Amino acid sequence: MKFTQYLLLALKGCAMGSADVVPGVSGGTIAFISGIYDELIDSIRRFDATALRLLFRGEFAACWRHVNGRFLLPVAGGIGVAIFSLARLMTYLLAHHPIEIWSFFFGLIVASALLVAREVGRWNAAAVASFVAGAVAAWAITVATPAETPDTWWFVMLSGAIAICAMILPGISGAFILLLLGKYQFIMQAVGDFDLPVIAVFLIGAVAGILSFSHLLSWLLKRWHDLTVAVLMGFMVGSLNKVWPWKRTVETFVDGHGEVQPLVETNVLPGTFESASLGDARLWQAAACCAAGFLAIFCIERIAVWVSASKRK
Secondary structure, three states, X not given: OOHHHHHHHHHHHHHHHHHHOOOOOOHHHHHHHOOOHHHHHHHHHOOOHHHHHHHHOOOXXXXXXXXXXXXXXXXXXXXXXXXXXXXXXXXXXXXXXXXXXXXXXXXXXXXXXXXHHOOXXXXXXXXXXXXXXXXXXXXXXXXXXXXXXXXXXXXXXXXHHHHHXXXXXXXXXXXXXHXXXXXXXXXXXXXXXXXXXXXXXXXXXXXXXXXXXXXXXXXXXXXXXXXXXXXXXXHHHHHHHOOOOOEEEEEEEEOOOOOEXXXXXXXXXHHHHHHOOOOOOXXXXXXXXXXXXXXXXXXXXXXXXXXXXXXXO
16 A cells, blocks of 8 residues: 555545544544445444454564555554544534534535435435434434433443444434533543543543444445445434534533533524524535535545556456
8 A cells, every 4th residue: 555545545534534523524424424424334244353362462463464554553643643633623614613614514415415315226215214214313413402320430431332333423413412411521631631541541432333234234335235335324314404504502511621612502404593683694605615615525526536556457
């Protein structure tokens, strides 16, 4: 694999990591958009008994090949870099330019859903029903009210397992799942304070969750590809409810830095947003950012097609 390919995978990982820390945007969506979703799920699934056997035998090179380490390392590295660095930029943009950044995500998800639709070989009644089920499930999650939950080790571990599964599902935000479980602030505080015990327990749950869930998802993609992709597309469309740019805050919470953040929000029309004195709707900026997000997906697709054609030469 060439250096440019490693760099491209790392950048895709960075995009996934940046998305995963934003409640409402899924790293799985970015993986799907960038064309690495199937390989990502299959590579995670390879952490199995065979990998452990090769590892304990000292056959490190064979173990590395088995788990597709050349692919996973740059992607995981990019995710890690984004979570601890680029996430600050995302936080800044969401705080100071929320309408523009949510509009960009809205256009990005609409375009990616259209591209994912092409992956469904045949749109029959079962595929349409699967799409509707996915959309309804994602919409229901986005309108759910966050809960008060314990900070005990077992619930932190369970939160890690559930959130990581959501992070690899297009349209379902792992960060938003943590918010619903009442653990977003707690985990972000632990990361900010570098609280190793809490981080370790959370990561143990995340590893257990992603290894088990990736096997199920990989099996579904191989056995019922069209129906599974239709459900995933439904997740993406249903999540548009969460990334609608104009919102009215109903409830708030205080984050780990003592700042008031929105907890429960309702979507409003741009006109209502302005008439309720919530601020300037910034329609032209929103439209431009939405179009930029929409066009970015098709540019990424063209680049992916070009890279794939170059590999075959």
